[in-house]
Amino acid sequence: xxxxxxSPHSAAPxxxxxxxxxxxxxxxxxxxxxxxxGMVATVAALLRKELLVxxxxxESVPGMSLFALTTFVVFHFALNRNSVDGDLAxxxxxxxxxxxxxxGVNRLxxxxxxxxxxxxxxxxxxxxxxxxxxxxxxxxxxxxVLELVAVPAFALLLLGPSLPNALPSLFGVLxxxxxxxxxxxxxxxxxxxxxxxxxLLGPLLALPLLVPIVIGGARATSPLFATHATAPAARWLLxxxxxDLVFGLIAYALFDFLLED
Amino acid sequence: xxxxxxxxxxxxxxxxxxIALSLVFFYAPLDxxxxxxxxxxxxHVPLAIVALCGFVAGAIMAIAHLRTRDPRxxxxxxxxxxxxxxxxxxxxxxxxxxxxxxxGHWWVWSEPTLVSFLIVFLLYATYQPLRFxxxxxxxxxxxxxxxxxxxxxFVPMNFIAVRLSTAYLHPRVLGSTSNLPGPMALTxxxxxxxxxxxxxxxxxxxxxxxxxxxxxxxxxRRLSGETVDTQTRRPRSAAPTLxxxxxxxxxxxxxxxxGRPGA
Numbered sequence: 001x002x003x004x005x006x007s008p009h010s011a012a013p014x015x016x017x018x019x020x021x022x023x024x025x026x027x028x029x030x031x032x033x034x035x036x037x038g039m040v041a042t043v044a045a046l047l048r049k050e051l052l053v054x055x056x057x058x059e060s061v062p063g064m065s066l067f068a069l070t071t072f073v074v075f076h077f078a079l080n081r082n083s084v085d086g087d088l089a090x091x092x093x094x095x096x097x098x099x100x101x102x103x104g105v106n107r108l109x110x111x112x113x114x115x116x117x118x119x120x121x122x123x124x125x126x127x128x129x130x131x132x133x134x135x136x137x138x139x140x141x142x143x144x145v146l147e148l149v150a151v152p153a154f155a156l157l158l159l160g161p162s163l164p165n166a167l168p169s170l171f172g173v174l175x176x177x178x179x180x181x182x183x184x185x186x187x188x189x190x191x192x193x194x195x196x197x198x199x200l201l202g203p204l205l206a207l208p209l210l211v212p213i214v215i216g217g218a219r220a221t222s223p224l225f226a227t228h229a230t231a232p233a234a235r236w237l238l239x240x241x242x243x244d245l246v247f248g249l250i251a252y253a254l255f256d257f258l259l260e261d
Numbered sequence: 262x263x264x265x266x267x268x269x270x271x272x273x274x275x276x277x278x279x280i281a282l283s284l285v286f287f288y289a290p291l292d293x294x295x296x297x298x299x300x301x302x303x304x305h306v307p308l309a310i311v312a313l314c315g316f317v318a319g320a321i322m323a324i325a326h327l328r329t330r331d332p333r334x335x336x337x338x339x340x341x342x343x344x345x346x347x348x349x350x351x352x353x354x355x356x357x358x359x360x361x362x363x364x365g366h367w368w369v370w371s372e373p374t375l376v377s378f379l380i381v382f383l384l385y386a387t388y389q390p391l392r393f394x395x396x397x398x399x400x401x402x403x404x405x406x407x408x409x410x411x412x413x414x415f416v417p418m419n420f421i422a423v424r425l426s427t428a429y430l431h432p433r434v435l436g437s438t439s440n441l442p443g444p445m446a447l448t449x450x451x452x453x454x455x456x457x458x459x460x461x462x463x464x465x466x467x468x469x470x471x472x473x474x475x476x477x478x479x480x481x482r483r484l485s486g487e488t489v490d491t492q493t494r495r496p497r498s499a500a501p502t503l504x505x506x507x508x509x510x511x512x513x514x515x516x517x518x519x520g521r522p523g524a
Contacts, residue, residue, distance in 0.1 A: 187411065191404055195394035201387065205408070208384035209415055212422035219426060239422050250414050254407045257327055261400060 036125040039133075046121075046134030051141065053111065060107050061145050064100040068150035071096040072157045083160035090221035093154055094214050097147065097174075098181070098207075104142045105185040106202045108135060109193040122259060132186055132255035140182040147174055159225065166224035169232060173224075176240035177217040180247060184209050187251040190258045209247075216240040264469045267462075274458040281448070281455035289448040298362040303448055305355035307456035308348050309378060313416060315345030315460060316385060320413020323406035335402040336501050338409050340467045342388055343500075344460060349382045377423040384412050393499040402501055475503040 037045075054060060075092050076082070084092060112118050121131055151170070155163035163170075185206060192202040220236035223229065285303045292299035319341035326334035356375045361367050370376060391408055395401040441449060 197394045204387045208380050211380050212419055215422045215426045257403055257407050
């Protein structure tokens with residue numbers, strides 16, 4: 001965590017000590033004039049705060065990346081394989097990314113719950129959905145960084161077939177999966193963070209909900225990792241897209257109810 | 262108020278279940294391929310359908326709870342999901358028996374409906390731990406509703422994904438109910454009705470029991486001349502309780518907002 005003098009976690013638009021204090025200046029001036037800041041300004045301010053906090057504390061992303069690397073090593077010994085391809089490769093990659101993502105999901109709201117970030121946010125005259133969007137975007141950014149580390153490492157350590165040919169399609173599949181993980185991960189994180197057993201409940205809630213992502217993602221990725229790579233079937237991309245859409249909307253509709261007290 | 266019509270409902274449930282079972286054993290013809298084993302279909306499939314409908318109904322009641330903030334809707338949603346979980350255990354067990362009988366394994370991954378059901382069941386199995394982990398009853402109800410709605414939407418989504426992922430290796434009895442021969446279709450319809458009635462009756466019994474217990478507690482408290490709000494002494498529980506003060510969520514919410522130290 002951080003020192004009391006610095007306390008970057010309590011950063012919220014309404015918090016006087018927060019690093020992004022001066023940031024939403026226009027929003028503040030508007031609020032004084034009776035007009036609350038708009039959605040985009042709020043999301044930008046919150047996202048900036050999230051990324052700033054992560055940059056200063058380095059709590060989530062390095063841990064997630066290191067976890068992914070270690071998991072590849074574990075898979076090497078557990079499966080007793082020097083290289084993998086096809087279904088097995090896709091499965092290893094997706095399981096690793098999923099568990100690493102859950103590490104990030106578990107930490108996503110901890111600072112806000114423990115250090116008053118929720119209270120500060122609720123005092124601000126802004127749309128509560130902004131917090132969901134900002135947190136989901138922050139989680140999405142974490143996942144992208146995680147994949148920038150984990151996918152090359154996976155290609156280097158375990159993957160048999162060469163990666164570069166598959167890279168553009170893989171990028172698309174991972175992006176679609178990440179959006180779904182970010183949406184449902186943020187909702188689950190907010191649901192679990194103020195319960196007594198949050199470290200346990202977060203993964204328990206998230207894993208079954210993310211099964212369709214694993215199905216779609218792994219099935220779409222496995223032809224890319226085959227010895228003779230082929231394009232992923234469109235229905236898997238469609239499944240991922242549908243999941244993103246449905247759960248993105250549901251998370252946005254329900255998030256307000258989690259932030260009432 | 263909850264007990265009204267319960268006797269008629271119970272009697273009709275017993276009657277329809279009896280008719281359904283006699284149809285299953287004496288009227289429906291033996292399946293050409295699977296023989297007597299196929300008769301578990303008349304229990305397994307209705308159980309699964311009713312459990313899934315119960316999950317979705319729980320989600321709809323949770324929407325009603327979030328819209329009206331009436332704790333009774335939370336109670337109904339809880340009871341619907343709770344009962345669906347019990348029916349879900351029945352579905353998984355009967356499905357497992359059927360799989361063992363027809364394919365020789367207790368579990369087959371090539372039956373998408375059963376696999377989807379397991380995933381949905383695992384998700385809903387976290388419903389009660391989630392409730393149990395939140396002490397404030399008002400927040401417990403709210404969070405449980407958010408979970409119930411998310412999970413309710415997850416049910417169809419999950420079925421699409423799992424069904425797409427499974428190659429149809431086995432002859433499918435499930436999902437082909439539309440081309441059942443007449444006597445089988447009739448038996449199936451009556452069985453479905455019977456199980457649905459059973460579900461409704463059990464839900465009504467649980468609701469009545471919870472409501473009566475709340476009334477009894479209220480009466481006992483008034484009898485002993487106790488006026489203090491005993492919300493704080495409420496035993497920790499995953500199940501919602503109907504509390505006289507909980508009937509007015511706005512009152513407790515304002516009190517909490519005023520009582521909170523300035524942030």
